[in-house]
Amino acid sequence: MSNVTRKHTALPKAQILIEALPWLTRHRGKTVVVKFGGNAMIDDHLKAAFAQDIVFLHHAGLKPVVVHGGGPQISAALDRHGIVSEFKAGLRVTTEDAMDVVRMVLAGQVQRELVGLLNEHGPLAVGLTGEDAHTITATKHLPTIDGQSVDIGRVGEITAIDTGAIEALLADGRIPVVSSIARSQDDGHVYNVNADTAAAALAAALGAETLMVLTDVEGLYEDWPNSDEVISRLTASQLEKLLPELASGMVPKMEGCLHAVRNGVTTARVIDGRVQHSILLEIFTDEGIGTMVVPDDEEAGDAA
Numbered sequence: 001m002s003n004v005t006r007k008h009t010a011l012p013k014a015q016i017l018i019e020a021l022p023w024l025t026r027h028r029g030k031t032v033v034v035k036f037g038g039n040a041m042i043d044d045h046l047k048a049a050f051a052q053d054i055v056f057l058h059h060a061g062l063k064p065v066v067v068h069g070g071g072p073q074i075s076a077a078l079d080r081h082g083i084v085s086e087f088k089a090g091l092r093v094t095t096e097d098a099m100d101v102v103r104m105v106l107a108g109q110v111q112r113e114l115v116g117l118l119n120e121h122g123p124l125a126v127g128l129t130g131e132d133a134h135t136i137t138a139t140k141h142l143p144t145i146d147g148q149s150v151d152i153g154r155v156g157e158i159t160a161i162d163t164g165a166i167e168a169l170l171a172d173g174r175i176p177v178v179s180s181i182a183r184s185q186d187d188g189h190v191y192n193v194n195a196d197t198a199a200a201a202l203a204a205a206l207g208a209e210t211l212m213v214l215t216d217v218e219g220l221y222e223d224w225p226n227s228d229e230v231i232s233r234l235t236a237s238q239l240e241k242l243l244p245e246l247a248s249g250m251v252p253k254m255e256g257c258l259h260a261v262r263n264g265v266t267t268a269r270v271i272d273g274r275v276q277h278s279i280l281l282e283i284f285t286d287e288g289i290g291t292m293v294v295p296d297d298e299e300a301g302d303a304a
Helices: 003-019 021-027 044-059 071-080 096-119 164-171 195-206 236-245 250-262 278-284
Strands: 031-036 063-068 125-129 136-140 156-161 175-179 181-184 190-192 210-215 233-235 267-272 291-294
Touching: 003 021, 021 278, 031 044, 031 195, 044 063, 044 096, 044 175, 044 278, 063 096, 063 164, 063 195, 071 096, 096 125, 096 175, 096 181, 096 190, 125 164, 136 190, 136 195, 156 181, 156 195, 164 175, 164 195, 195 210, 195 250, 210 250, 210 278, 233 236, 236 250, 236 291, 250 267, 250 291, 267 278
Parallel strands: 031 063, 031 210, 063 175, 125 175, 136 181, 210 267, 233 291
Antiparallel strands: 136 156, 181 190, 267 291
């Protein structure tokens, strides 16, 4: 290959890197909370691409914090233990026996695998659960179904966040990986908490620049199922109006985005985790994929 040809083939790579420059400048030193979930948790190629993206953010000078749940893995483990998976109001009914399995799967399996994938790139990731150093505290969540409070076991409602351990890890140049289990505020047990909710609460408490939630859809659809047009950007108030109409799986994700931007997070985004490197596309290019929620005081076009 002649030098001239080589220059031409290398040039597009340089242009791609330069395109990322304004975003690198803007995001450097900023905390980004990423909720890992959906198909990206199950597909090996997507898992590896996710780990590469998070490590890339780290080396680009951002401070990524990963929060994960593990619905499919929990269901499979409960099956193996002969425990029936039951859902009420979109939440997993979590008995004491089920809670032991949930904790084991989240902290001992899903988190370990993710920490391992990240640490193929260096001594970066450190796993913790909300129990560690009082990171996430919760009380019993009693959802209302048909006007009645319903006991669904060890499912928690977050009451407090202590970011001390996570901030210490970030200051030390590490990538915290947090399992969505909380310590109990009042009874010495632990609680299963929704990972979308946990990610949003952590993003707000950390004063993160961005909350990113990986999903198995392209974003928030304008008029599902009649149209597959994705709403690319909306304000907190616009989102609040839409919440009652959303599909149940999207509710905790969009409520999390709403909580984040109402509590100091600059942007919250729901992105398609089925697309390889969707995190990099979202943070470093104009081709944002998914739905971005911004605070009400953002003028249109200001936070793209």
